[in-house]
Amino acid sequence: MEPITLALLAVGASVTYIIKVAIKNYNTAQQLRDIINKHTNYIDATYEPHGNDLQMAAACTESLNRNFKGEDILSCWNKMSIDERKQKVITLTKEAASIMGVEVNNIVFDESTTRYGSYSPNGTIYFSEPFLACDSQGEIIRTIYHELKHGTQEKAIQAGTNNPYGYDTPTLVVWVENNLKYENGDQDFLFYYGQQIEVDARGFAQSVFQG
Numbered sequence: 656m657e658p659i660t661l662a663l664l665a666v667g668a669s670v671t672y673i674i675k676v677a678i679k680n681y682n683t684a685q686q687l688r689d690i691i692n693k694h695t696n697y698i699d700a701t702y703e704p705h706g707n708d709l710q711m712a713a714a715c716t717e718s719l720n721r722n723f724k725g726e727d728i729l730s731c732w733n734k735m736s737i738d739e740r741k742q743k744v745i746t747l748t749k750e751a752a753s754i755m756g757v758e759v760n761n762i763v764f765d766e767s768t769t770r771y772g773s774y775s776p777n778g779t780i781y782f783s784e785p786f787l788a789c790d791s792q793g794e795i796i797r798t799i800y801h802e803l804k805h806g807t808q809e810k811a812i813q814a815g816t817n818n819p820y821g822y823d824t825p826t827l828v829v830w831v832e833n834n835l836k837y838e839n840g841d842q843d844f845l846f847y848y849g850q851q852i853e854v855d856a857r858g859f860a861q862s863v864f865q866g
């Protein structure tokens with residue numbers, strides 16, 4: 656076979672592969688959205704900011720808008736390459752971590768297709784690369800603030816009543832109890848979704864960026 660034919664075959668195969676991956680990712684994201692929207696709007700309506708959450712959210716919104724130069728965030732995001740999105744996520748995560756007083760030692764992009772991200776109290780934040788690659792409604796951007804909010808919860812629980820966020824004792828008690836019987840969603844998605852620390856993290860992220 657002529658080299659040019661081989662080259663064309665290779666290009667054809669990789670384009671087909673890219674399209675297949677994109678469709679698989681899109682379907683996964685859409686399925687997760689459908690589950691969330693179908694069952695859970697009422698749970699999100701119970702979100703209440705605590706302590707200085709509103710000020711913290713406003714500062715994160717300012718950081719976000721500044722990093723997108725005041726332009727429409729979703730239309731910019733959807734034009735960005737995967738590497739550009741990763742770089743933006745890293746910059747935004749570092750800025751927000753500093754605003755929120757959360758230590759982040761490590762930012763990891765993993766292959767999860769069941770979670771947008773997760774937070775480990777050792778200071779590692781994970782983001783799903785498949786969702787980052789197909790995201791079109793701001794889920795990964797909100798995940799930055801969601802996971803960092805878990806960081807403030809953790810820090811406040813450790814610090815107790817003198818925590819730097821002004822969270823009151825009844826709030827901390829609810830979070831400690833929630834942590835003790837935390838459900839990660841593998842067994843029961845709705846139970847996972849309705850947990851106080853999840854409602855708090857999701858509501859906070861939504862107040863930073865509605866999309």
Ligand SMILES: [Zn+2]
Nearest residue numbers: 801805853856
């Ligand atoms: Zn969470």
